[in-house]
Amino acid sequence: MDLSVLKELNAERAARRAAILITDLESGEERLVKEAEDTSADPLAETLAARFRSGKSGRVETEDGRALFLTVHVPPARIVVIGAVHISQALAPMAALADFDVTIIDPRTAFATPERFSGVNLIAKWPQDVLPDLALDRYTALAALTHDPKIDDPALMAALEARCFYVGALGSRKTHAKRRERLLGLGASPEALDRIAAPIGLDIGAASPAEIAVAVLAQIVEALRKRPAAERERSAA
Known part of the structure; x- marks a missing residue:
């Protein structure tokens, strides 16, 4: 060469x-x-x-x-999960089997414990303190699962700014409508907010945490494999 x-x-x-x-x-x-x-x-x-x-x-x-x-x-695709919750416990091993690198972030040390997430890259810190070092990019998916705006919202803003190939958030349509208002107030554009998959996951009627994890992973794979051509960065470094 x-x-x-x-x-x-x-x-x-x-x-x-x-x-x-x-x-x-x-x-x-x-x-x-x-x-x-x-x-x-x-x-x-x-x-x-x-x-x-x-x-x-x-x-x-x-x-x-x-x-x-x-x-x-192509860079290895990765999933950053915000929230060490039951859905995350099911999602992490499934995502690993699908060859995704997985990182889980949650400042709540009662949830973010090695016992609950053995073998997973688990970070018990606030997303805004961690995400700059992780360098989110177009081959990163972010799933916000805590249902806590103090934790989820900064992560969602960071994912949208980084143009992650997938951005999803847990919650009903009513919850997401309130979330949109908050994120608009933080400076997000309506077009950027339209990229958030909410309610998160493919609509397969998922009920249990494990079923929701399946729906989320399937939606992430769909976003990765069916995504349109990347938005061009003529001024890329």
């Missing part, structure tokens, strides 16, 4: 930004496509969008018969 291309690729990977290395299998020519750039004019635009969503590498052929190999580099 050309060293300049390798340097670019490593920079994207270090910043948790997706990129695809395109290699012409006959000539060996390489080029790097970054998800943070506008690829709408690229002749492989549709294929690239699909590969960014799936995260899968593979061979493709162009309309003029050239064989290319697309090596897809």
